[in-house]
Amino acid sequence: MSRKITIHDVADHAGVSIKTVSRVMNREPNVKSDTRDRVQAVVAALNYRPNISARSLAGSRAYLIGVFFDNPSPAYVTDVQLGAIARCREEGFHLIVEPIDSAAEIEGQLAPMLTTLRMDGVILTPPVCDHPDVLALLEREDVPYVRISPDRDLGRSAYVGMDDRRAAYEMTAHLIGLGHRDIGFILGHPDHGATHLRHEGYAAAMADHGCAPRADRVEQGYFSFRSGFEAAERLLTRDDRPTAVFASNDDMALGVMAVANRLRLNVPEQLSVAGFDDTPGAKVVWPQLTTVRQPIAAMAAAAADLLLRGEARWEGETPPSRLLDFELIVRESTGSA
């Protein structure tokens, strides 16, 4: 059981000062290359690892990135974490996860946490990424942050997103390509920005391909299974039902499948169903769901990257942002009309 080895041990063994070791560890310039090699050899031999507390106390960085999340799906949360961690590890950073319970907790929990931990940056996922109090707190505490898929105030911070409109356009085009011309659409929660973008994409694709727009083919949903179920009942329990339904997220699409099952409509022979998000549930139903995969891990990695490069403290008119590509996942729930 040996004592913890410190920068002094390395310096002694290498015959240099601790400052030189520090330079090597931080990849700073002004070290002769054979000095550097010698130090690195000792580091390897002694298996030396800098103490993160000492580093952050003495320096300006904490080597900690926070991820705040409110209440999105577990699959989403996990993907965000995996993506962010992958990027953080490359730089020796670690991830602190903080669920945000409710509005009431922000001053009581979040504020103390920010000051004790002095994190180098924070990644915000929906819906916290649009919570004005959280943003205000972060700005007040001067902690850089990057938002993932924010809905509003796009000029307020660095952010990472995806082209929801184009994804919905392409899914609709996929359905049209299969021969469908009468396609039902289920809207998401009206407070969620993606809802409108996805609807726009659907409408644009229909228009571009000369499919007549029908108001009675667009039903309100709220992103939940039940709301999708109910919207599907309105859409499908009538004689002139559409040949395909595009639900603007997977949970609602699963509701559509449940209704189809009840009505003894074979999917995809009698009805094509498409979703959005590629949640785990999409692969668990039978037939498996055609959907849009959001590059969630990649978005989180991009967010971490912006933070690590220091781009989250931007200067100028518009904050930096990254728009990532989605992926159309065609499975068995869609087929020719």
Next chain:
Amino acid sequence: MSRKITIHDVADHAGVSIKTVSRVMNREPNVKSDTRDRVQAVVAALNYRPNISARSLAGSRAYLIGVFFDNPSPAYVTDVQLGAIARCREEGFHLIVEPIDSAAEIEGQLAPMLTTLRMDGVILTPPVCDHPDVLALLEREDVPYVRISPDRDLGRSAYVGMDDRRAAYEMTAHLIGLGHRDIGFILGHPDHGATHLRHEGYAAAMADHGCAPRADRVEQGYFSFRSGFEAAERLLTRDDRPTAVFASNDDMALGVMAVANRLRLNVPEQLSVAGFDDTPGAKVVWPQLTTVRQPIAAMAAAAADLLLRGEARWEGETPPSRLLDFELIVRESTGSA
């Protein structure tokens, strides 16, 4: 933009030494109660928060608990995090999440991470909780750890678990109470300890209620949707099919539901289906799945509790452990025979 306030600021304003402030912050004894009150008032007024890096550098604690996870379901991972964080927050601790990529990364990534971060404890979830290299590393680095639902070596560390056997027994008894006497069972992955316990519970309940055991009613599965689907095909595409199927996890139960759908068997009128785990998918199918809810968040909270109380470094013959209660969730997929 005021300078960060430190323990010295508090000491000055309260007219005491920094040591006294430290005593108050750490709830140490030997402080006169009005001195304590005065200090606390200043802390509140100044909104002082101790710097965690300084604390852990000077002291022996890092105020950090790690959660290692390998590849369980996102819902599981998230529940573990929420449970652990809830308990950690009460003591001002934070959670570092570390996905364990593969066996190859253990020495390369995990070991350095443990020495740089000097975490106060680690929570291990299945299947990492049974990874011998990880356990050996933790023991070598002398980091206390608690395992959640470990499969083997129960005497090796503190752990938290659930009574899988009894849960399976009660689910089977529930089915029998509904009038079923011919109940199919789908086994989980043979490498997973819970698989055997759940099967034992099923077999014991059948025997206790005088239901004849039939080898052709027990099918091998592997905890995946597909394996449940295939096992259900073997069980159900025959003339004398069972009136109920108990799949030993939800994913497989969803496979059973898919087969029932294909065969046009109404659930639960013609076939009762039961699962295990209460994953989100259980509520998303129609009809919703009867299942067993594992108290995952509570188990994680208990694990954090063991760590925070210092019980993970145990003395004596057997390590401390906590066995938590499960919950039978009766939904619509089970009905009278």
Next chain:
DNA sequence: ATGAAAGCGCTAACAC
């Protein structure tokens, strides 16, 4: 019951 002094292991600012 309280305080003074000595670090914890590192980075920063400046010397050489």
Next chain:
DNA sequence: GTGTTAGCGCTTTCAT
């Protein structure tokens, strides 16, 4: 290119 000297903000140890 490299070393010296101060801290960073706390806890610890030992006085009083």
